[in-house]
Each structure stands twice: as C-alpha cells, then as structure tokens.
Amino acid sequence: MNNYKKIYFQLSGVFLLISFSILTSCRNNKLDYIAYYNRVNSIDSTYRLKNDTLTAIKQFKKLFRQYQPRNDERMEEYENYIKFSDKYNKNFGNKKSLYKLIPLVAPYWKFKREDSDFFKLYKKYGIDSITIEQKVVEWKKSLNKQLIDSFRIAFIRDQAKDSITGQQSFYNFRKNAKLLKWTLNNFGYPSMQKIGLETDDGVFMPMLVYLNHMGQIEDYEYFKTKLLEYIKSGDLPPRDYAEMVERHIQINHLKPVYGVKSTDEEIFKDPININRNRRLIGLQSIKVRRKITKEFLKNNLNKK
Secondary structure: OHHHHHHHHHHHHHHHHHHHHHHHHHHHOOOOHHHHHHHHHHHHHHHHOOOOHHHHHHHHHHHHHHOOOOOOOOOOHHHHHHHHHHHOOOOOOHHHHHHHHHHHHHHHHHHHOOOHHHHHHHHHOOOOHHHHHHHHHHHHHHOOHHHHHHHHHHHHHHHOEOOOOOOEOHHHHHHHHHHHHHHHHHOOOOOHHHHOOEOOOOOEOOHHHHHHHHOOOOOHHHHHHHOHHHHHOOOOOHHHHHHHHHHHHHHOOOOOOOOOOOOHHHHHHOHHHHHHHHHHHOOOOHHHHHHHHHHHHHHHHHHO
C-alpha cells in the first residue's frame, strides 16, 4: 500500500511540474500580431468583398477572444465588429466591449467626436456622451507624460527647416533617432497608447512621419530590423513601418518592397512579390488597401 502511495505522489509531482511548465510557456509565448493583422484582412474581405457579414461577426468574435483588439484607422475592425453585432442582434459584450473601444478611438477623438452614429450606439446601451468624454480624459491621463514631453520637442524639431536651404535638417533626424532608440530600450515603441496623437497645445505627433525620416539616415538598417519586433507585438501598425522602408527605397532608387509610395507602373512590374511582402508584415494587397482607403475617405466625407 505504501508503495502505491509513493508512486501516486511521485506521479502527482510530475503532473504538477508539467502543468506548471505548460502554463509558464503559454505566458512567455507572446502572440504574433502579424498573424492578427492578416486574419483581420481576411475577415474584412469576408464582409467587404463577399458581403457575408454574419460569418465575419463569428470570425471577429473568435479573433478577439485570442487577441486584444487593435483598431486600424482604415480597417476599424473592432468598431465594425461591434456595429455589425449590434445591427444583427448578436452578442458582442455590450458595455464591456464598448468601454474597451474608447481607448482605441481616443487618439483620434478630435475627429471621432463629430461622429454622431458613434454616440447613438453608446446611448443605446446606456452610456451617455459625458461618460464617454470622461473615459477619454482618463485615457489621456494614463499616457506617458515623460515620453509626450520628449516627443513633443522631437516633432517640433522634426519639422524645423534650415534657414538657408529651407529643407528639413538631417541633423535633427539623427537627433530624433537617438530619442527613438532610447525609448525602444526603456519603454518599448512609442505607440499612440503611450503618447497619443496630439499634445494638449496642438502639436501633432504621427509616428508615421517620424519613421519616414528614419528611412533617410544611417540608422535605417537598425530600425528596419528592430521595429519588426513591434509589429509582432501589436504596438506598431504595419503601414507605418512600410512607409519608413519605402521612403528609404524611394530616395535610394531601389526596387519597391511594399509599394506604398510606388507608381502603378512600378507595381505592375512585380505585383506578386510586392503583395507577398505586404502579407509578411500584415498589410493587405495593394488593390484591397486602395478600396478600403477609398471607402474610408468617402464615409468620413459623408459624416461631415
């Protein structure tokens, strides 16, 4: 009997050790957001091109159980999931999900507050405009003030022009590269969920422009490799990264990789490789992205 007990406890110990190892491994195994972006692109095509919204809702629901949602400024995948679910009377989490959406649209609040349909949706579920505004204020308070102050100066410096040539200064770009390196080492990528998009005194801080200029200096190769980590972590939108790479390609007259700055003639020379490269970082094909952008601009024009 004692031998059975001994074997039992030994096996129990092994089981607990294996279980702990699996749990630890799961915690350390970070999700790859490139897979998320490509999944979003696929689901987007399900309703945008195939007009199968009900299937898209199911696919979105499954995706957002696995990943914390982003909300691409063109795709608006999480917001669309909520809107579609509401329209077809599908459960999307109601207030919990609506509150989760607020920080994702907060960087664009200056523009988003003009969207009357957005407020109507919240009102339907018992959330008034005052509560939404309070949540946006809370979001602003949660941002990293140290980084905001640093990047505010950097963006002003970024746009400054030489008094003689009238051109932006490569010296300033290099100085800003040092700030970005320091930030990556100490805080990670300065996403909109860390620094927002615009300071309280009106300094516009789009990282897409900042990275564009990183494509013009000697540190480009470092950023080209390093920033891929932050696409995978979900902090850096693939489009911003592609802008940096294509800016470097443009000024050095190289072959397009992602095609975001290319002419139709350049794209037609190698569309298969360009679209394959785009998928590797989570971007839609050229054709689909253009359709999305066209619809996005049209919808925003109609809201005015």
